[in-house]
Amino acid sequence: MSNLLHRxxxxxxxxxxxxxxxxxxxxxxxxxxxxxxxxxVVTETDRDAQAQVVATVREEFSDDPFLCExxxxxxxxxxxxxxxxxxxxxxxxxxxxxxxxxxxxxxxxVRGLRTWTTSxxxxxxxxxxxAATYMPSxxxxxxxxxxxxxxxxxxxxxSDRTDPExxxxxxxxxxxxxxxxxxxxxxxxxxxxxxxxHRIGSFQAxxxxxxxxxxxGAVCPxxxxxxxxIAGVHMVRQAGGTVTDLEGERWRPDSVGLVASNGKAHDExxxxxxxxxx
Numbered sequence: 001m002s003n004l005l006h007r008x009x010x011x012x013x014x015x016x017x018x019x020x021x022x023x024x025x026x027x028x029x030x031x032x033x034x035x036x037x038x039x040x041v042v043t044e045t046d047r048d049a050q051a052q053v054v055a056t057v058r059e060e061f062s063d064d065p066f067l068c069e070x071x072x073x074x075x076x077x078x079x080x081x082x083x084x085x086x087x088x089x090x091x092x093x094x095x096x097x098x099x100x101x102x103x104x105x106x107x108x109x110v111r112g113l114r115t116w117t118t119s120x121x122x123x124x125x126x127x128x129x130x131a132a133t134y135m136p137s138x139x140x141x142x143x144x145x146x147x148x149x150x151x152x153x154x155x156x157x158x159s160d161r162t163d164p165e166x167x168x169x170x171x172x173x174x175x176x177x178x179x180x181x182x183x184x185x186x187x188x189x190x191x192x193x194x195x196x197x198h199r200i201g202s203f204q205a206x207x208x209x210x211x212x213x214x215x216x217g218a219v220c221p222x223x224x225x226x227x228x229x230i231a232g233v234h235m236v237r238q239a240g241g242t243v244t245d246l247e248g249e250r251w252r253p254d255s256v257g258l259v260a261s262n263g264k265a266h267d268e269x270x271x272x273x274x275x276x277x278x
């Protein structure tokens with residue numbers, strides 16, 4: 001247990017270190033590149049923040065592999081770390097690893113919106129054992145260990161609301177322009193069944209808000225990436241919530257779709273999402 005607690009604490013420290021790098025460039029002039037499409041943006045700050053996260057972890061676990069959103073390169077770090085960090089393309093089922101999203105919500109970041117995060121998850125034998133989602137522009141650090149979840153040291157708990165007509169639900173994920181009709185149907189279905197609908201622009205922030213009880217649910221019918229989800233999923237579960245796939249099975253990194261909630265009307269969230277996709 002002590003080793004798991006150590007890894008959870010290091011996830012917090014690494015997320016904060018990377019977030020500090022990103023915060024220095026927030027609302028500063030940025031060179032913005034694109035990846036898969038014109039709205040899938042990335043900046044040099046994403047890469048620099050990720051390099052700082054990796055360097056921080058490698059001070060203590062130099063042999064652990066990393067699963068990162070951006071290309072894994074060695075830009076900085078202690079002189080004692082001579083080898084290049086090892087990249088993996090999926091969450092390993094055995095052993096230890098780290099999953100890193102240096103800026104989750106880069107589109108918000110480049111537009112000067114405050115809702116973006118630096119998120120880090122510590123993995124052991126395919127499961128998260130510690131995670132941190134730092135929101136540098138807000139000053140909040142959400143964290144979860146083997147048996148706890150906190151925001152700035154205060155214990156987290158999912159919402160205790162039970163009436164779906166009072167729920168705030170967030171459709172999240174990414175739709176190509178050709179698939180926006182599906183997104184529209186999901187938004188309509190959520191709006192008709194639940195009390196309110198938001199779109200936050202950061203998957204990890206959304207999951208942190210579910211864990212914190214600020215919103216009751218999040219629905220993503222599309223495939224997800226580990227760096228967008230694993231840290232937040234761990235927080236929701238540690239805060240007493242439920243996270244499944246669209247069939248109601250326990251969510252795993254290779255699941256298609258994600259439904260996270262306070263557990264009070266989880267089946268209705270699943271049903272609403274599936275009805276919108278028919």
